[in-house]
Amino acid sequence: MPLRLCESARSMATVTLDGVGKDHGKAQILGSLSFEIADGELLVLVGPSGCGKSTLLRCIAGLDELSRGRILVDGRDVTQAAPRDRDLAMVFQNYALYPHLTVRENLAFGLKMRKMPAAEIAQRVNDVALLLGLETLLERTPQKLSGGQCQRVAIGRALVRTPKAFLFDEPLSNLDAALRTQMRVELKRLHQRLGATMIYVTHDQVEAMTLADRIAVLRQGVLQQLGTPTELYERPNNLFVARFLGTPEINVVDGKELMQKQFMATLPDRAVKVGIRPESIHFVADGKPARVDLLEQLGWESLVHLDCDGVRLVARVSANAPTVGATVGFKIDDRALHYFDRDEKRL
Amino acid sequence: MKPSLAIRISIHALLLAACAITLYPVAWVVKTAVTPRQSFSPSPNPWPSTWSLSNFRDVLGTHQGATWLFGRQLLNSLLVSASVTIVGVVLACGAAYALSRFRFIGRDFSLRGFLLSQMFPGVVTAIPLYILLDHLQLLNSLAGLVLVYSTTAIPFCVFMLKGYFDSLPHELEEAVLLDGGTHFDAFFRVILPLSRPALAVTALFSFLTAWNEFILAATFMSRPASYTLPVAMQNYVGDFSTEWGHFAAGAVLVSLPVMLLFFALEKHLIGGLTEGAVKG
Ligand SMILES: Nc1ncnc2c1ncn2[C@@H]1O[C@H](COP(=O)(O)OP(=O)(O)O)[C@@H](O)[C@H]1O
Numbered sequence: 024m025p026l027r028l029c030e031s032a033r034s035m036a037t038v039t040l041d042g043v044g045k046d047h048g049k050a051q052i053l054g055s056l057s058f059e060i061a062d063g064e065l066l067v068l069v070g071p072s073g074c075g076k077s078t079l080l081r082c083i084a085g086l087d088e089l090s091r092g093r094i095l096v097d098g099r100d101v102t103q104a105a106p107r108d109r110d111l112a113m114v115f116q117n118y119a120l121y122p123h124l125t126v127r128e129n130l131a132f133g134l135k136m137r138k139m140p141a142a143e144i145a146q147r148v149n150d151v152a153l154l155l156g157l158e159t160l161l162e163r164t165p166q167k168l169s170g171g172q173c174q175r176v177a178i179g180r181a182l183v184r185t186p187k188a189f190l191f192d193e194p195l196s197n198l199d200a201a202l203r204t205q206m207r208v209e210l211k212r213l214h215q216r217l218g219a220t221m222i223y224v225t226h227d228q229v230e231a232m233t234l235a236d237r238i239a240v241l242r243q244g245v246l247q248q249l250g251t252p253t254e255l256y257e258r259p260n261n262l263f264v265a266r267f268l269g270t271p272e273i274n275v276v277d278g279k280e281l282m283q284k285q286f287m288a289t290l291p292d293r294a295v296k297v298g299i300r301p302e303s304i305h306f307v308a309d310g311k312p313a314r315v316d317l318l319e320q321l322g323w324e325s326l327v328h329l330d331c332d333g334v335r336l337v338a339r340v341s342a343n344a345p346t347v348g349a350t351v352g353f354k355i356d357d358r359a360l361h362y363f364d365r366d367e368k369r370l
Numbered sequence: 371m372k373p374s375l376a377i378r379i380s381i382h383a384l385l386l387a388a389c390a391i392t393l394y395p396v397a398w399v400v401k402t403a404v405t406p407r408q409s410f411s412p413s414p415n416p417w418p419s420t421w422s423l424s425n426f427r428d429v430l431g432t433h434q435g436a437t438w439l440f441g442r443q444l445l446n447s448l449l450v451s452a453s454v455t456i457v458g459v460v461l462a463c464g465a466a467y468a469l470s471r472f473r474f475i476g477r478d479f480s481l482r483g484f485l486l487s488q489m490f491p492g493v494v495t496a497i498p499l500y501i502l503l504d505h506l507q508l509l510n511s512l513a514g515l516v517l518v519y520s521t522t523a524i525p526f527c528v529f530m531l532k533g534y535f536d537s538l539p540h541e542l543e544e545a546v547l548l549d550g551g552t553h554f555d556a557f558f559r560v561i562l563p564l565s566r567p568a569l570a571v572t573a574l575f576s577f578l579t580a581w582n583e584f585i586l587a588a589t590f591m592s593r594p595a596s597y598t599l600p601v602a603m604q605n606y607v608g609d610f611s612t613e614w615g616h617f618a619a620g621a622v623l624v625s626l627p628v629m630l631l632f633f634a635l636e637k638h639l640i641g642g643l644t645e646g647a648v649k650g
């Protein structure tokens with residue numbers, strides 16, 4: 024195994040955002056973002072399409088200029104530095120491999136630009152090819168590669184340079200579902216192995232949850248919450264984060280309605296909306312009766328759509344799925360409830 | 371699924387007919403060229419009844435005093451066309467790239483200006499250009515002709531290349547920037563090599579514009595020694611009689627380099643333009 028690469032890849036760094044903001048004309052794309060990506064951390068930036076994830080990544084890379092704030096790599100202010108002086112590597116959504124160069128030349132390009140001796144280039148290219156399983160593809164051009172192989176080359180092109188940090192912009196979104204899952208695992212493994220600092224952008228919350236050390240949820244250029252996947256799932260700061268993470272989506276019910284229909288006896292002060300995770304609904308014989316509206320069977324678990332007195336809920340149960348049209352008794356796990364105020368903030 | 375035999379036969383018949391219609395006048399020119407007379411043959415048969423190279427010998431052998439006129443005119447045509455090609459492609463490359471990738475003051479104005487200059491037929495400018503060239507003492511000079519042709523070639527080349535550059539994803543250059551290169555590296559190492567098909571088309575167009583142009587050359591060039599080939603051919607068409615045999619032989623000779631150029635660039639012209647740069 025290319026141990027050499029793993030060792031040299033440990034030229035890691037922290038990336039610090041200090042009040043980073045970006046405007047396009049009058050439109051504010053990014054508000055004022057301040058957080059730090061720790062040494063060796065895999066931070067996932069997640070949010071719906073158009074929330075400014077790519078813009079933020081491009082700002083960090085130096086491809087877009089900031090309107091406000093500073094960016095520091097390893098404590099050094101790089102706000103004004105050209106992309107090539109930041110020593111970061113980026114993997115683009117469309118891979119952006121050089122179409123006229125072979126895989127080997129694609130991998131070597133960045134090293135040649137940096138005037139590395141030919142022997143070392145060859146060594147590194149071979150190491151990366153070995154690491155990513157590209158040995159047999161080195162003489163091909165990108166046109167003759169599959170989507171997954173292109174993706175690997177794109178990652179290889181970033182790896183070979185052993186940059187301070189890696190930036191990924193939705194790298195898996197052009198792959199089919201099966202390959203996406205496979206590459207996700209490979210990326211996670213790669214990160215564990217190299218322990219490099221990575222910033223990973225995606226709109227896919229499953230990708231975010233499975234890959235991340237920490238997740239930053241972005242909405243219209245404003246940071247909603249930053250924390251580990253578990254923290255975000257169990258204690259979402261607001262309704263947006265609660266809704267964004269988790270499949271199926273969290274059930275959100277009006278607090279008053281729940282009181283009226285006697286789902287619960289008390290409601291905390293100022294609670295307007297109540298969030299109920301699908302897995303915190305349990306079926307019990309003496310529970311509140313509800314009609315089974317629809318059943319989605321996934322094999323190892325089932326999603327049961329319930330209609331209880333006009334309130335629609337989705338429950339996730341592992342076995343003994345009831346039949347459609349049947350009436351079942353259910354109970355909500357009180358401790359798993361999420362209360363939100365009028366501004367959709369967590370109480 | 372393969373189309374049925376009947377359909378394939380009719381498609382081929384149609385294509386053959388189209389080729390025949392297109393090539394008929396060409397065959398006729400060839401016939402006139404190899405027939406050792408200076409008159410038209412009234413027969414519709416495009417196949418020559420006699421074969422002779424005398425017309426070619428006459429055209430190739432034109433002399434004015436001690437100078438070999440045809441050779442001189444061929445050289446003129448080649449020099450002018452090659453210069454226009456080089457000037458056109460080199461200048462258009464840089465301009466098109468800047469117009470495609472950067473936003474700067476005067477960008478929209480330049481684009482509109484280029485477009486505007488394409489809207490007038492070249493002849494309209496013949497008289498003002500004549501006066502200009504006269505002032506610059508560039509009448510009867512190849513440099514003057516190169517200058518004039520470049521004004522039509524460059525705008526076209528710029529639009530052609532800009533369209534192509536626009537189709538290349540920005541990420542390619544951004545990848546170079548992150549890989550440690552500069553904008554120059556991105557342009558010379560990635561964008562230009564990728565643009566070979568577009569460059570071939572633009573080069574061919576520039577060459578052809580200059581090679582085939584007649585009216586301006588005839589206006590600005592008054593000495594046979596500074597004629598380009600189209601102007602020289604015109605001289606076989608006289609006021610009272612026309613030497614059709616010589617004219618046809620000259621036409622064939624003039625077309626040869628163009629045909630060679632097409633064959634040489636064929637690989638780039640066909641298919642190359644549609645090749646995508648990024649897998650989607
Ligand atoms: N050059 C630009 N001019 C104006 N608005 C832009 C420009 N680039 C991006 N935007 C806007 O910025 C917002 C964020 O874009 P982007 O960062 O690409 O979102 P994401 O990657 O999260 O989908 C979008 O609303 C988009 O319309």
Ligand SMILES: [Mg+2]
Nearest residue numbers: 076077078193
């Ligand atoms: Mg994006």
